[in-house]
Amino acid sequence: MNETDNLKQNMITALEGQKKAAFRSQFLELHFYDQMHLFTTLSGQQRQIIYRFLTPKELGDMFDEFAVDETTVIDYLKEMTPQLAATVLSEMYTDNTVDILGQMEKSDLATYLNLMPKDEIPEIRKLLNYDDKTAGALMTTEYVAVDQSKTVSTAMQIIRHQAENAEIIYYLYVLDDAQNLIGVVTLRDLLVSDKRTEIRSIMNPNIYSVLVDDDQEDVAQKVREYNFLAVPVVNQTGHMLGIITVDDIIDVIDEESAEDYSGLAGVNVDDTKESPWLAALHRLPWLITLLVLGMSTASLINHFDSLVSQASILAVFISLITGTAGNAGTQSLAIAIRKISVENDRKIWRLISNEVLTGALIGIVTAVVITIIVGVWKQNFILGSVIGISMLVAIIVANLAGSLIPILMDKIGVDPAVASGPFISTVSDLTSVMIYFSIAQLFLNYLV
Structure with missing residues (x-):
């Protein structure tokens, strides 16, 4: 048994x-995260x-460490008396309190709000009204602000007075008489300045802020860049409304990454605790949709049945071409979704041309290799060329689809992660089969 x-x-x-x-004496020496981790291992009686x-x-302080999307947090609160739970919620940072309250049933929400301090309720209700996944839903109102006419000495006193309740004290936000944000001062600026200096003379007026309705992904991008x-x-x-701290941004980045990965896989990767029945129920609609799309590919192959009957060797290479194109399309999709989240429009459209060029280079190499392999294997270089040319065109089209479809989805306001790997693979199958048999038909006389 180790020390821990x-x-x-x-x-x-x-x-x-x-x-x-x-x-x-032992528990309170632990970091809040370690307290939370120990807490989750205990029995209800403990x-x-x-x-x-x-x-x-x-x-x-301990409950602030819980991931806000964990339903167990609400279960823990229900283990307490309503009054204790309400008091604990009021002691947490406002943004975390609002996140938890936002997941509760309306009856529970009303109960806790009625028991919380009256002066906190208006602020909480206002934060609850912001749309999910926006800056307003992420922000906390516990920050340190100062008037521009105050001195460094006064600002330090304000920090000492508010430090215990503020979520972060490194930044001191400067407001005018109308409570509009006009500058920012760091704690370092205060420490190195004369105590009689006015804040307006040392503040940085070049402020990077976000609007309350901005999407959380855009907010995360700004924090990550700067x-x-x-x-x-x-x-x-x-008008200054609140702040969003980096710990919340880390949660957003993790959440967005999970959504993107879920899209690529066609499943919700966060549902690790689902029962097999629920997992099957959630995955079936998507798989049935892909099955219907797959039937389109089967129908297309059936349309070229006469061609396959005349040159049955063509059937051998169907899965080779569709599989290679599908893999190439999925790779482009992953690159496109990543670029959408971090690049501007000009670079995104450059992505399409890059992916088409990449597809062409990959296609040329694979086309040459497969042409030689099939030509030597079947002693028919015409057949090898048909396979090679088909693979070249199919890969280029798959790369184009993999990069273009998520970009178009993003432009019309649809989550690009919906263009998942299975979906792109199915679309690639359909286009690859059409390309393959169309090219093969041109060389039919050499294949029979």
């Missing part, structure tokens, strides 16, 4: 032995003891 396991066992022993002081041993503020610890959120008139 020993510590955990000692805390559990103190917990079950009702040794409050011993448990608190958690009930923790609810008595810790203050609402200490519980709130390496911000936090970014301010304003309305259309520049």
Whole structure:
């Protein structure tokens, strides 16, 4: 048993032995994340003891570490008395509180809001009204702000006074009399400046902010580009509404990556705890749709039945061409979805030409290789050339589709991840078969 396991066992022993002081001395030395991790391993009976041993503020600090999309957080709150749960929620950072409340049933939401401090309710209700996955839904209102006419000395006093409740104190946001954002000062600026200096003389007026209705992915991109610890959120008139901190941005990046991967696979990769029945139920509609699309490919092959009857050797290479084109299309799709999230329009459209050129280069190499292999294997270089040319054209078309379809989807406001790998593969199958048999028909006299 390692040191971590020993510590955990000692805390559990103190917990079950009702040794409050011993448990608190060890538990509160842990990082909030480690507290949360230990908490999730305990039984319901052990958690009930923790609810008595810790203050609402200490519980709130720990609950801030939970992923907001975990339904277990709501289950844990329901283990407490409604009053304790409401107090814990009020002790958490506002953005996390709002995220949890937003997942609750309306009856539970009303119960907790009625029990929370009255002065916090208007702010929480306002944040609950912002659309999901926007800057407004991500932001917290716990930031440090100062008037431009204040001195460095006064600003430091404000930071000391608000530091305990603020989510981040490295940035001090400068507001005018109308509470509009006009500048920002870092803690470093304050520390190196004379205490009598006015804030307006040391603030940076070049502010990078986001609008309250901006998509969370655009916000994440800005934070990633400029390496911000936090970014301010304003309305259309520049009125300061809140901030979004980098820890929330990390969650957004993780969420968006999971969505993109889900799209490529055609499944929800976050549903790792689903039962086989539910997993099958969620996956079947997509697979049935692909099955119908696959029937189009089968119908197309049937349309060329007479061609296959005259040159049966063509049937041998159908899966080779469709499989290679499908793989190439999926690769282009992955590149396109990634580029859409990080590039501007000009670079995205350059992506299409790059992918077509890449497809042409790959197609030429594979066409030459397969032409030689089939020509030597079947002693028929005309057949090898038909296979090679078909593969060249099919790969180019697949690369074009893999890059163009998600871009078009993004332009019309549809999540490009919907253009998943299975979907692109099925489309590639359809186009590849059409290309293959159309080219083969031109050389039929040499294949019979």
